[in-house]
Amino acid sequence: xxxxxxxxxxxxxxxxxxxxxxxxxxxxxxxxxxxxxxxxxxxxxxxxxxxxxxxxxxxxxxxxxxxxxxxxxxxxxxxxxxxxxxxxxxxxxxxxxxxxxxxxxxxxxxxxxxxxxxxxxxxxxxxxxxxxxxxxxxxxxxxxxxxxxxxxxxxxxxxxxxxxxxxxxxxxxxxxxxxxxxxxxxxxxxxxxxxxxxxxxxxxxxxxxxxxxxxxxxxxxxxxxxxxxxxxxxxxxxxxxxxxxxxxxxxxx
Amino acid sequence: xxxxxxxxxxxxxxxxxxxxxxxxxxxxxxxxxxxxxxxxxxxxxxxxxxxxxxxxxxxxxxxxxxxxxxxxxxxxxxxxxxxxxxxxxxxxxxxxxxxxxxxxxxxxxxxxxxxxxxxxxxxxxxxxxxxxxxxxxxxxxxxxxxxxxxxxxxxxxxxxxxxxxxxxxxxxxxxxxxxxxxxxxxxxxxxxxxxxxxxxxxxxxxxxxxxxxxxx
Numbered sequence: 001x002x003x004x005x006x007x008x009x010x011x012x013x014x015x016x017x018x019x020x021x022x023x024x025x026x027x028x029x030x031x032x033x034x035x036x037x038x039x040x041x042x043x044x045x046x047x048x049x050x051x052x053x054x055x056x057x058x059x060x061x062x063x064x065x066x067x068x069x070x071x072x073x074x075x076x077x078x079x080x081x082x083x084x085x086x087x088x089x090x091x092x093x094x095x096x097x098x099x100x101x102x103x104x105x106x107x108x109x110x111x112x113x114x115x116x117x118x119x120x121x122x123x124x125x126x127x128x129x130x131x132x133x134x135x136x137x138x139x140x141x142x143x144x145x146x147x148x149x150x151x152x153x154x155x156x157x158x159x160x161x162x163x164x165x166x167x168x169x170x171x172x173x174x175x176x177x178x179x180x181x182x183x184x185x186x187x188x189x190x191x192x193x194x195x196x197x198x199x200x201x202x203x204x205x206x207x208x209x210x211x212x213x214x215x216x217x218x219x220x221x222x223x224x225x226x227x228x229x230x231x232x233x234x235x236x237x238x239x240x241x242x243x244x245x246x247x248x249x250x251x252x253x
Numbered sequence: 254x255x256x257x258x259x260x261x262x263x264x265x266x267x268x269x270x271x272x273x274x275x276x277x278x279x280x281x282x283x284x285x286x287x288x289x290x291x292x293x294x295x296x297x298x299x300x301x302x303x304x305x306x307x308x309x310x311x312x313x314x315x316x317x318x319x320x321x322x323x324x325x326x327x328x329x330x331x332x333x334x335x336x337x338x339x340x341x342x343x344x345x346x347x348x349x350x351x352x353x354x355x356x357x358x359x360x361x362x363x364x365x366x367x368x369x370x371x372x373x374x375x376x377x378x379x380x381x382x383x384x385x386x387x388x389x390x391x392x393x394x395x396x397x398x399x400x401x402x403x404x405x406x407x408x409x410x411x412x413x414x415x416x417x418x419x420x421x422x423x424x425x426x427x428x429x430x431x432x433x434x435x436x437x438x439x440x441x442x443x444x445x446x447x448x449x450x451x452x453x454x455x456x457x458x459x460x461x462x463x464x465x466x467x468x469x
Contacts, residue, residue: 212326237331238327244327248327249327249329250259
């Protein structure tokens with residue numbers, strides 16, 4: 001693992017019961033970049049994403065072989081703590097899922113669990129996280145209103161703020177715009193690009209144009225395998241594999 | 254939707270080829286008019302000027318619509334990009350045909366000097382280059398444009414020799430200045446048409462392989 005790689009999988013295989021969902025995935029995610037995973041439904045891209053912060057641990061029938069290295073250390077090592085992993089590798093889901101609490105409490109929730117009690121410190125974290133998620137200006141005067149009163153796009157940015165509050169290094173996003181309108185989608189895309197200055201973002205998306213717009217690297221997956229991983233411009237302008245070309249030009253999928 | 258898009262893409266290539274036929278026709282007829290002084294041909298080329306402008310406009314619109322509606326990727330995108338560039342080159346070729354036809358009447362008052370001083374030979378090569386570049390675009394067959402660079406060099410050499418012959422002619426007999434100036438212009442137009450054929454070949458190459466080449 002070189003210095004520029006933050007997350008790496010080596011010969012990663014995953015089974016859900018009898019189903020072989022990920023097959024020999026070896027990939028390196030460069031630090032402070034946006035990497036997109038694309039591919040048809042059921043190809044394993046969300047499964048791969050969830051392997052990166054041990055979310056698949058929550059599925060009883062899943063079984064895994066190979067390695068997932070975060071900063072050179074195997075997150076599936078017997079000594080690794082899944083909660084500590086998820087603190088450093090945050091996740092944002094398809095549907096915004098704020099807690100039924102105030103905007104402030106949503107962001108303060110994580111730091112509180114990690115022992116931050118002092119109000120001044122919490123206020124600072126909430127403000128910085130909301131600024132980081134480009135939401136502060138829209139909510140600074142109503143921090144104690146219910147989060148569920150926000151629009152869908154604002155709720156999604158709140159979820160991003162919530163993940164930033166625990167100071168992660170990597171943010172995994174599983175189709176973060178699929179439930180949003182084009183304007184809210186545009187804001188999230190701008191935010192993703194900005195986040196990559198300080199964080200590493202890995203995004204699963206069905207929207208190829210979105211992958212092309214926001215990411216620097218793209219992986220194309222098909223039936224559990226990573227078919228091609230390269231710079232995004234190369235993948236979308238002149239892919240190396242015929243399967244990738246056929247997928248992105250709509251000839252199957 | 255993908256099926257409809259690919260059908261539209263095939264139809265776009267058909268439109269580019271139709272425009273190619275028109276541009277080739279304009280150039281060919283202008284050379285024919287130069288040889289025969291046929292006024293009907295000159296009229297025909299002049300009339301095609303508007304048609305080729307219309308086709309250029311329509312195909313460009315079609316390309317923009319395909320990009321906006323389907324946001325194409327990879328080879329599909331390269332095909333549209335190649336089409337957009339190719340129609341500009343074809344439009345220029347057609348316009349040179351019109352420009353050549355426009356000077357034909359000025360050359361009517363005397364027989365052509367020295368069998369047109371190599372111009373027909375130059376036109377043959379250039380027309381072949383345009384035809385082969387369009388074959389490469391249509392069939393995505395790059396063997397058609399193999400050796401186009403050498404033909405381009407031959408065209409350049411012919412243009413230079415025409416220039417020298419005309420200079421000699423004009424020095425010897427100043428009465429031929431007007432006539433020879435037109436020959437020099439025509440040779441220049443043909444050489445530019447050859448350049449455009451090379452550019453079409455470059456775009457076809459990029460469309461097929463994704464790699465850019467430069468044909469000098």
